[in-house]
Amino acid sequence: MTTLKGSELAINGGTPVRAKPFPKWPVWDETDVQALTDALRSSQWGIGGGAVEKFEKAFAEFQHAKFCSCVTNGTAAIEVAVRAVGVEAGDEVIVPPYTFIATASACLMVNTVPVFVDIEPDTYNLDPTKIEAAITDRTRAIVAVHIAGCPADLDGITAVAKQHNLKVIEDCAQAHAAEWRGHRVGAIGDVGTFSFQSSKNLNSGEGGACVTDNEEIHQRCWSLHNVGRIPSGQWYQHPLLGWNMRMTQFQGALLLNQLQRIPAQVERRTANAEYLTRQLDQIPGVRPMRVDQRVTRHAYHLYMFRYNASEFGGLPRADFIKAMNAEGITCSSGYVPLYKEKAFRNPDVYAAAFKLASRPMDYDKVFCPVCEKACAEEAVWLYQAWFIGEDHRDMDDIVAAIGKIRKATTR
Numbered sequence: 001m002t003t004l005k006g007s008e009l010a011i012n013g014g015t016p017v018r019a020k021p022f023p024k025w026p027v028w029d030e031t032d033v034q035a036l037t038d039a040l041r042s043s044q045w046g047i048g049g050g051a052v053e054k055f056e057k058a059f060a061e062f063q064h065a066k067f068c069s070c071v072t073n074g075t076a077a078i079e080v081a082v083r084a085v086g087v088e089a090g091d092e093v094i095v096p097p098y099t100f101i102a103t104a105s106a107c108l109m110v111n112t113v114p115v116f117v118d119i120e121p122d123t124y125n126l127d128p129t130k131i132e133a134a135i136t137d138r139t140r141a142i143v144a145v146h147i148a149g150c151p152a153d154l155d156g157i158t159a160v161a162k163q164h165n166l167k168v169i170e171d172c173a174q175a176h177a178a179e180w181r182g183h184r185v186g187a188i189g190d191v192g193t194f195s196f197q198s199s200k201n202l203n204s205g206e207g208g209a210c211v212t213d214n215e216e217i218h219q220r221c222w223s224l225h226n227v228g229r230i231p232s233g234q235w236y237q238h239p240l241l242g243w244n245m246r247m248t249q250f251q252g253a254l255l256l257n258q259l260q261r262i263p264a265q266v267e268r269r270t271a272n273a274e275y276l277t278r279q280l281d282q283i284p285g286v287r288p289m290r291v292d293q294r295v296t297r298h299a300y301h302l303y304m305f306r307y308n309a310s311e312f313g314g315l316p317r318a319d320f321i322k323a324m325n326a327e328g329i330t331c332s333s334g335y336v337p338l339y340k341e342k343a344f345r346n347p348d349v350y351a352a353a354f355k356l357a358s359r360p361m362d363y364d365k366v367f368c369p370v371c372e373k374a375c376a377e378e379a380v381w382l383y384q385a386w387f388i389g390e391d392h393r394d395m396d397d398i399v400a401a402i403g404k405i406r407k408a409t410t411r
């Protein structure tokens with residue numbers, strides 16, 4: 001097995017390519033302090049403060065959607081969305097295995113059954129050509145995750161959905177501002193879910209939202225996250241069953257202010273990421289992901305590329321990442337195939353969903369080869385905040401570190 005020898009490498013005691021940290025996340029200043037203290041001084045910290053409603057309106061508009069309901073987090077948003085489009089206990093929902101656990105666990109938490117369908121090898125997004133084979137008479141919806149902030153093939157996915165009368169839920173937790181054919185994601189399918197958790201491109205520590213163009217679905221999202229109330233009803237009138245998943249005014253106020261920063265940050269991420277792609281295209285063994293022509297805006301929550309050990313003298317990806325980290329370029333190998341998570345292998349956890357399902361679901365037998373390869377040997381992630389710097393020098397350091405490691409393995 002290849003080990004890294006060159007004494008110039010930081011992992012062997014050499015000088016790291018990069019000594020200074022990457023840009024900090026989150027970005028905030030006195031205007032955020034002001035927004036938060038204004039919310040505090042209003043004494044209306046929950047319902048009635050107005051900031052959440054204002055943000056809902058602004059965010060719906062921002063995502064090219066008609067309606068938005070803010071909720072406590074992105075996981076809750078998926079639970080609400082699955083219920084809001086009418087998926088019932090025991091019904092099946094198609095999900096990709098290459099995503100954060102919430103995409104699938106939220107389905108199980110509302111007693112619906114996630115069915116894993118493999119991803120595309122060059123985008124790591126759900127592969128629309130593989131959906132049809134997974135559809136049964138219990139399938140009701142598809143969750144299209146826009147992984148890393150790159151919109152999934154929404155033309156392909158909505159076409160299959162239409163043909164089989166399925167709902168499309170877009171998991172946009174990583175895709176604020178992302179666009180498919182000039183239209184921002186979220187309301188292209190039936191409903192879109194967002195996260196404002198601290199790592200995301202728009203954040204208030206925690207938080208989430210459901211956006212849609214469909215008034216009926218919006219009303220259900222509103223009721224489901226608001227203890228089953230209806231907008232025209234009384235405080236103690238609960239025609240529907242719902243959770244309390246309301247956001248606080250502090251989150252709403254902070255998000256409203258943070259939203260103003262997004263356009264400039266999106267521009268920086270795009271410029272830096274596209275510059276990095278041009279550089280990596282020149283280095284054998286590190287292939288940037290394909291960005292479909294119909295993706296008119298990539299959110300770059302993550303910058304992913306595919307590592308090929310054979311171009312690095314057989315150096316395993318784990319050692320490549322260790323060497324990168326030593327050079328001052330923090331990166332990671334990302335997810336494991338979701339169906340391998342212990343959470344999905346404990347039948348007690350999801351007994352209710354499966355009692356109502358029409359066929360046994362054994363995740364031990366699931367194997368998605370493209371996802372397996374991405375997780376086991378190929379994927380390398382760089383985090384969004386590395387891309388908000390003012391010029392290309394941060395990117396040049398990433399390129400230099402990769403070049404340095406490659407040189408040490410191939411001479």
Ligand SMILES: *Cc1c(COP(=O)(O)O)cnc(C)c1O
Nearest residue numbers: 073074075100102103173195197
């Ligand atoms: C972050 C994330 C979620 C969950 O959002 P939380 O706010 O952390 O609950 C769901 N899906 C994806 C793809 C995510 O990245």
